[in-house]
Amino acid sequence: MSHSPKAAISAIEAQFKVLQKVEFRGETSLTVEASKIAEICTFCRDTLGFDFLSDLSGVDHLGEDPRFEVVYELYHMAKSEWLRLKVRVSEDHLELPSVTGVWATADWHEREAFDMYGLRFEGHPDLRRILMWDGYPFHPLRKDFPLAGKPSAMPDVAFSEAAPLEGGPFVTVPSTATVKDREPRARG
Amino acid sequence: MAELAPIAYDSKIEGNVVFTQLDAAMNWMRKNSLWPMPMGLACCAIELMASASARFDIARFGSEVMRFSPRQSDVMIVAGTVTYKMALAVKRIWDQMPEPKWCIAMGACASSGGMYRSYSVLQGIDHLIPVDVYISGCPPRPEALIEGLLRLQRKIEKEPALYNQKKALFEELVG
Numbered sequence: 001m002s003h004s005p006k007a008a009i010s011a012i013e014a015q016f017k018v019l020q021k022v023e024f025r026g027e028t029s030l031t032v033e034a035s036k037i038a039e040i041c042t043f044c045r046d047t048l049g050f051d052f053l054s055d056l057s058g059v060d061h062l063g064e065d066p067r068f069e070v071v072y073e074l075y076h077m078a079k080s081e082w083l084r085l086k087v088r089v090s091e092d093h094l095e096l097p098s099v100t101g102v103w104a105t106a107d108w109h110e111r112e113a114f115d116m117y118g119l120r121f122e123g124h125p126d127l128r129r130i131l132m133w134d135g136y137p138f139h140p141l142r143k144d145f146p147l148a149g150k151p152s153a154m155p156d157v158a159f160s161e162a163a164p165l166e167g168g169p170f171v172t173v174p175s176t177a178t179v180k181d182r183e184p185r186a187r188g
Numbered sequence: 189m190a191e192l193a194p195i196a197y198d199s200k201i202e203g204n205v206v207f208t209q210l211d212a213a214m215n216w217m218r219k220n221s222l223w224p225m226p227m228g229l230a231c232c233a234i235e236l237m238a239s240a241s242a243r244f245d246i247a248r249f250g251s252e253v254m255r256f257s258p259r260q261s262d263v264m265i266v267a268g269t270v271t272y273k274m275a276l277a278v279k280r281i282w283d284q285m286p287e288p289k290w291c292i293a294m295g296a297c298a299s300s301g302g303m304y305r306s307y308s309v310l311q312g313i314d315h316l317i318p319v320d321v322y323i324s325g326c327p328p329r330p331e332a333l334i335e336g337l338l339r340l341q342r343k344i345e346k347e348p349a350l351y352n353q354k355k356a357l358f359e360e361l362v363g
Contacts, residue, residue: 131273138307140308145307147305148305149307157276158273158276160272161311163301163311168305170305
């Protein structure tokens with residue numbers, strides 16, 4: 001059972017500027033300044049003992065400003081404590097500090113966030129695309145990227161085309177209704 | 189006067205001679221030793237491996253020799269999701285296979301993109317490679333793959349192998 005590390009949270013609050021603090025079902029998320037994230041993560045690892053970066057992910061809040069968000073899931077092995085850090089990144093300024101220097105595992109996570117959202121992690125040793133090929137012109141997990149994809153071509157490397165959606169996108173409706181009503185189908 | 193010895197008949201080779209068309213003989217030899225190029229890209233490859241293993245034993249139909257070199261293969265079994273990142277690599281391997289060659293699209297993904305109607309997945313390997321047999325299923329069971337293989341064998345049986353070779357030769361001479 002995970003529980004919020006109260007001491008760690010107050011230590012961060014005392015040391016750094018916390019923009020937002022959200023508690024939900026016993027889990028705490030701290031939104032901090034993007035420019036300070038590497039510093040805060042170093043503090044979390046060295047002083048607070050969060051020795052494992054469980055996950056790093058990007059989120060696109062299309063229509064909001066700042067548009068992007070990066071979420072860091074920290075884990076304290078000895079105490080079995082979780083801590084979630086979030087930073088917001090605006091579309092005009094996609095740079096934020098890399099945490100590869102704090103946890104080496106952030107390397108591929110940041111490459112994926114770069115690939116899918118176009119976030120630029122400064123100080124990353126090798127910020128290349130990880131899933132799509134080098135030279136692919138889009139960032140496909142952005143909300144304004146069509147589900148079907150877009151055509152692109154790099155001779156001898158790869159190409160892509162828009163997939164036929166045949167009236168889609170096909171989505172499932174979450175509900176307790178019968179399978180017939182829930183099943184994936186084109187919905188306007 | 190000595191009796192004339194019967195010519196053109198030798199009881200020793202009777203029963204060892206079969207008359208057939210050259211086309212039929214070639215096709216018979218080809219269809220019974222289809223060496224697959226296992227293009228395993230996703231979970232279909234697991235079923236492909238099961239087909240080759242003891243329980244299903246695709247060796248019964250002459251296709252046990254999985255060649256991991258395209259230059260020694262006859263039939264490419266595209267087993268799995270072909271992403272755009274992989275697509276041209278599959279095409280390149282196909283181009284390296286010597287003629288005559290055939291292609292089996294195994295499973296929904298290789299046939300049509302399957303459930304991946306998305307930015308990253310080629311919507312069927314037939315966009316790049318001529319496919320002889322499509323196998324439905326997600327993934328298809330080994331029985332389905334064996335049925336697909338048998339259908340390919342039936343298709344090869346009917347191919348005018350020699351005619352095609354002659355045609356190719358003439359085209360080469362003329363063109």
